[in-house]
Amino acid sequence: MIEGAIWRKWVFFYVPLALFVFVLLFPFYWMFITTFRPDGELYQPWNSPRYQPFWTNNPTWEHIKYLLEETLFSKWMWNTMLISGVSTIVSLFCGVLAGYALSRLNFPFAGTLGTGIFVTYLVPQTLLFIPLAEIIRNFNMGDTPWALMLTYPTFLIPFCTWLMMGYFKAIPKELEECARIDGASRWQAMVYIIIPVAIPGILSAGIFAFTLSWNEFIYALVFLSSPEQKTVPVGVTSELIRGDVFFWGSLMAGALLGSIPVAFVYSFFVEHYVAGLTGSVKG
Amino acid sequence: MAQVTIRQINKFYDDVHAVKDVNLQINDKEFVVFVGPSGCGKTTTLRMVAGLESISSGEILVDDVVVNELPPMDRDIAMVFQNYALYPHMSVFDNMAFGLKMRKFAREEIDKRVREAADILDIGELLKRKPRQLSGGQRQRVALGRAIVRHPKVFLFDEPLSNLDAKLRVQMRVELKKLHDRLGTTAIYVTHDQVEAMTLGDRVVVMKDGWVQQVGEPMDLYNKPANRFVAGFIGSPAMNFAGVTFVARDGGVWADNEAMKIKVPERLVERVRPHVGETATLGIRPEDMRIAGSADPVEYGFACDVEVVERLGSETLLDVRVGKDSLVASVDPMTPAKIRDKLRLALDPDRLHFFDGKTEAAI
Numbered sequence A: 001m002i003e004g005a006i007w008r009k010w011v012f013f014y015v016p017l018a019l020f021v022f023v024l025l026f027p028f029y030w031m032f033i034t035t036f037r038p039d040g041e042l043y044q045p046w047n048s049p050r051y052q053p054f055w056t057n058n059p060t061w062e063h064i065k066y067l068l069e070e071t072l073f074s075k076w077m078w079n080t081m082l083i084s085g086v087s088t089i090v091s092l093f094c095g096v097l098a099g100y101a102l103s104r105l106n107f108p109f110a111g112t113l114g115t116g117i118f119v120t121y122l123v124p125q126t127l128l129f130i131p132l133a134e135i136i137r138n139f140n141m142g143d144t145p146w147a148l149m150l151t152y153p154t155f156l157i158p159f160c161t162w163l164m165m166g167y168f169k170a171i172p173k174e175l176e177e178c179a180r181i182d183g184a185s186r187w188q189a190m191v192y193i194i195i196p197v198a199i200p201g202i203l204s205a206g207i208f209a210f211t212l213s214w215n216e217f218i219y220a221l222v223f224l225s226s227p228e229q230k231t232v233p234v235g236v237t238s239e240l241i242r243g244d245v246f247f248w249g250s251l252m253a254g255a256l257l258g259s260i261p262v263a264f265v266y267s268f269f270v271e272h273y274v275a276g277l278t279g280s281v282k283g
Numbered sequence B: 001m002a003q004v005t006i007r008q009i010n011k012f013y014d015d016v017h018a019v020k021d022v023n024l025q026i027n028d029k030e031f032v033v034f035v036g037p038s039g040c041g042k043t044t045t046l047r048m049v050a051g052l053e054s055i056s057s058g059e060i061l062v063d064d065v066v067v068n069e070l071p072p073m074d075r076d077i078a079m080v081f082q083n084y085a086l087y088p089h090m091s092v093f094d095n096m097a098f099g100l101k102m103r104k105f106a107r108e109e110i111d112k113r114v115r116e117a118a119d120i121l122d123i124g125e126l127l128k129r130k131p132r133q134l135s136g137g138q139r140q141r142v143a144l145g146r147a148i149v150r151h152p153k154v155f156l157f158d159e160p161l162s163n164l165d166a167k168l169r170v171q172m173r174v175e176l177k178k179l180h181d182r183l184g185t186t187a188i189y190v191t192h193d194q195v196e197a198m199t200l201g202d203r204v205v206v207m208k209d210g211w212v213q214q215v216g217e218p219m220d221l222y223n224k225p226a227n228r229f230v231a232g233f234i235g236s237p238a239m240n241f242a243g244v245t246f247v248a249r250d251g252g253v254w255a256d257n258e259a260m261k262i263k264v265p266e267r268l269v270e271r272v273r274p275h276v277g278e279t280a281t282l283g284i285r286p287e288d289m290r291i292a293g294s295a296d297p298v299e300y301g302f303a304c305d306v307e308v309v310e311r312l313g314s315e316t317l318l319d320v321r322v323g324k325d326s327l328v329a330s331v332d333p334m335t336p337a338k339i340r341d342k343l344r345l346a347l348d349p350d351r352l353h354f355f356d357g358k359t360e361a362a363i
């Protein structure tokens, strides 16, 4: 019986888990190794002494140095951070209010409207960027961070609204009713009771929104053109791939450094984040 | 000082008519219990009093002021919810203080009132905890505390005890009764448990399908149920019913069916006479039957077969079959009766009830 259980645990739990972890983490490992491999090992491994495919014996800072000194990487980081931060905050603000309204105020067509908002999130960006480019041009915002700070919310707000709607629905309505009997206005009940209770949901929505805008590519590629305006994903790929020459070391260094803020945001909020996903509201 | 008047209120949810023409006068310091089966409109009525639900027609008055259009915060009521609805992110103290803070009470006053309520409810040591660190009974107390700190005009309770286990429920029921006695605040209490209704209520309102069936003091409902539904709902074990036909015979009126011939007692004859020839329902509570002795009159008894004997200690319940009806009788706990016995049961003629076959109203 017990032996059977252990055997089962390995086959159905540990082995799949290990595979899963491997598949997910290997690209990061490869990115990490490539960042520190000298060019010789990258382009002519057969000539390199003591070459190891999954390890390097001659780690070098050269790529990171190149990235920071010879490219506008730090500027791109700052741009990305600013754009992601602003669009996340704007989208969260709108998403929380809209989600609250759609889930709690019983106005006609609230349900339909909620679904409608979600559907707009499903419209592919590859379709939207053409009309959006036209709008950006008309408002003379091309090649400025505004172009992205205003267009990212077009997909982030529906996303946040939808997520928050679900979260607010899961909060027992008695909490709010009780607050209103206790003497709070609708607005106070929302600010003092509902929003604090929804913090895990708001954090999840925020993290998702931040990650989505951090990694966004198409709009950033289309709306920004000068190198000093670019975001990390666009900057790294456009400046470190010249023609058919790939600067693998610096590319990977850019990817590595670029993923640090996201990793940081995740780990910082991970406790709330998980709580948010499992939607644990205790009454 | 607060009285609540409910005048001809109705509630429609689209095409669901949830509350129908409810009228009720609740006096100052009174504890009124709404009881009825699931979906009968108790909660809806309570929520209309609270201001959480709009009133489709009719009026609700608190102290002679129409409150129909007042938002919940301006009605000066407090409500305890079935799931307690404690604010999960606030400590017990803050939960209880919230209503006072919203009403801009001074710090010292808030402090004083919360501690006072905590003393009454014996939750003084819990003030710093979060709701999730409390047991069900403690949460219940905090929810009560949150209601009493405000010294509201009216307390509203929506099945506050139904999430507790049986033992705790009995204990909290007693405490609620004491609390009401001590504070004397007008209270409206909703439950589907008739025992809670009988024990807590100064008056009980029995509802069914949105209609008020009867309003009265607990013993009035027990002794003089207005209709068959109330008769069956109040009392445990429930009242027995048997279908009968009224027949005039031997200078009296009899309630007959193939297995039972019961004489209608003198006090009811005049009221029954117009119904002679019609079908009706005879109702008798288990506790109003006993095993017949030789002195018991034949016209208030019947022969039956014992199907089950339930010995509960303080009483013994006999499930018996009479013709096609099966009845429960609560008899002397020491009775030697056993399963498959044939015996005669005697009824207490003063405690017989008859209900109209069609309208089900008491005759």
Ligand SMILES: Nc1ncnc2c1ncn2[C@@H]1O[C@H](COP(=O)(O)OP(=O)(O)OP(=O)(O)O)[C@@H](O)[C@H]1O
Pocket: B013, B016, B018, B036, B037, B038, B039, B040, B041, B042, B043, B044, B045, B192
């Ligand atoms: N928001 C609503 N929309 C539509 N119908 C509703 C709504 N709330 C209640 N009802 C209906 O109104 C009727 C009365 O409901 P109510 O909640 O008052 O019942 P209740 O007596 O409290 O029952 P329970 O003992 O199950 O709590 C039910 O038929 C219910 O389906």
Ligand SMILES: [Mg+2]
Pocket: B042, B043, B044
């Ligand atoms: Mg209810």
